[in-house]
Amino acid sequence: MTTLIIGNSRTAEMVGDLAALTPAQRRGGGWIAQRMLWFARDGDVLVLPFAPPPEYLSYVTGLTGTDPASLTVVVPPPGSLGPDILTPDRLTDPGFLARLRDALGDRPPHGILAVYKDLPVTGLARALAAEAALPGYAFSAQAGDALVNSKAGFRALAAGAGVPIAPGTVVTRPEQALETITDLFDQGHSVMVKLEFNGGGFGNEILSRTGGITPAGAPRVVVLPDRPALRAYLEQRWEWLTAGHAHRLVVERFFPDSTTVYAEYLITDDSAHLIGVGELLMEPVAVGAVLPAQTIDARTRADLLDGAARLAESLRVLGYRGVVSADAIHTPDGPVLFTETNCRLTGSTHVHLVLHGRVVDAAHAADRVFLERDGWAVPSFTAALERLAAAGLGYDPASRTGVVVTSNEVDADGTVACCAIATDLATAERMQRRLRGPDADGPT
Structure with missing residues (x-):
């Protein structure tokens, strides 16, 4: 029974604006995609941004007990952002789809395992007549995974489930952010602001009225001693904080030493x-x-x-x-x-x-x-x-x-x-x- 494994390790809903990734970040994403080899079993078909090095393939399959000769790797042509990440245009390329169908023997796979089940992945499942092979297809095909990966959506989900979260809220306008951050500052707290879609802490910043805060969960601390400094920060960073006004912003209390x-x-x-x-x-x-x-x-x-x-x-x-x-x-x-x-x-x-x-x-x-x-x-x-x-x-x-x-x-x-x-x-x-x-x- 064949599993189709898709190494889409960088998507817009995982890391934000793909076009903003540096060439090094894209290349890193492509190499992270090779980690999908760990999940492969005999007879599986993998879609990867580029072919895995033979020595890495041999090493991984040697530890998992998988026959490397039984695996098929299908690499789509380079897309709008090059050869390093599986952008949507690569997954819809007609030549790629033909080669993928051939690799699958013109039969739908038994299962589909993707890093992230976004609309390009559900579209690929549909093109292969393999909707039943993708767990939660109906939900994912309605952009449901974006809903549950949103950091703003998370706060609503957690609050509704009675799960404890940090004090704060979700904002859509700079003036809302100004008042929420000021309120937390006035209580003597530092603040974490989070892009709605990003990962690894790279979409976060810590704001504080005073210095001496060690960053954790964000690359840096921004010291904003008064309201004018905070207003200036929001004016300068609002485009980045909201991915060009496309997304919401999470504002919550930062807890040092956690x-x-x-x-x-x-x-x-x-x-x-x-x-x-x-x-x-x-x-x-x-x-x-x-x-x-x-x-x-x-x-x-x-x-x-x-x-x-x-x-x-x-x-x-x-x-x-x-x-x-x-x-x-x-x-x-x-x-x-x-x-x-x-x-x-x-x-x-x-x-x-x-x-x-x-x-x-x-x-x-x-x-x-x-x-x-x-x-x-x-x-x-x-x-x-x-x-x-x-x-x-x-x-x-x-x-x-x-x-x-x-x-x-x-x-x-x-x-x-x-x-x-x-x-x-x-x-x-x-x-x-x-x-x-x-x-x-x-x-x-």
């Missing part, structure tokens, strides 16, 4: 099944994750799962099907406050569904800590594997421990992402530090 945690679910017609609980590493935006989450106690975990389960059930009733990550912060005073839902394959889904329970079999997975981080600088993917072997850090199938290279972005930014798998967090942290050499002795 831990970012999440619960990830797989939503089907019948239920929402928990697939993992983790903690995001922020420096100051997301650079990795550890799972299961290590720094929260049983009460905090229970609060996280209670709110996440309510969000997942609300999404199921709406008609969404697929993976959802319910993200939250564990604040210094104790409460768990939810911040967004990511209704798509996330940066950790491959760890939850493939590394945990498939590469590391179920008998051992419950006793393992998975610590994944981006940004190990290497001259090539092959050199990364050689260095792991030389250091004795490569993944060992016998012990079910070691380092797995999960993403290959050497041709984009000279780095790879690595997941250290160990029996405890301290050992996983030591593995990650050893990768980065003697100058990386600080916190992981």
Whole structure:
């Protein structure tokens, strides 16, 4: 039974304006799409922005036990933004559709797995007469995934489900933002402003009347000491904050020194099944994750799962099907406050569904800590594997421990992402530090 796997790792509803992405960001998105190889099984067909390097394909399939010769990769012609991301025009190219039908044997696939189920993906399913193969097709074909990935829509969903969120609101005009931010400032708080559609913290900014705030969950802090400074900021940044007046803006209280945690679910017609609980590493935006989450106690975990389960059930009733990550912060005073839902394959889904329970079999997975981080600088993917072997850090199938290279972005930014798998967090942290050499002795 063939699954059609689509590596649309950058879409407008994931990262905002695609045309605004730099060439390096587009190239990085293309390399992230290669991570879909982790989900492939014998006989599957993959649609990727460009062909995966043979050495990466061999490495991934060697760990998952997939026959690489049984896989078919179909690459559409370059689109309006080039060859690095699957823009909508690439997925509707007639020549590509003909080659894809041929790869599928002129039969609809048994299933369709996409990073994000936007209208181009539902259109592709329709062109292949494969609507039944795409989970939640009816919902997604009405742009439902945009509804549930909107950070503004999230606040309404969470409030309606009785799930705790940070104080704040959704605004559509600069004067509304001015008054909401001023009110939070007057209460002595800093503020997080969030673009309606973006990811990884890159669509966020922290605003404060005073300095000394360490950014977390956003690239920077903007100091605005008085109302005129705030008004000037909104005038200057409103175009960016609203994606050219196309989207709404979220304004909410910022909680310094919080831990970012999440619960990830797989939503089907019948239920929402928990697939993992983790903690995001922020420096100051997301650079990795550890799972299961290590720094929260049983009460905090229970609060996280209670709110996440309510969000997942609300999404199921709406008609969404697929993976959802319910993200939250564990604040210094104790409460768990939810911040967004990511209704798509996330940066950790491959760890939850493939590394945990498939590469590391179920008998051992419950006793393992998975610590994944981006940004190990290497001259090539092959050199990364050689260095792991030389250091004795490569993944060992016998012990079910070691380092797995999960993403290959050497041709984009000279780095790879690595997941250290160990029996405890301290050992996983030591593995990650050893990768980065003697100058990386600080916190992981």
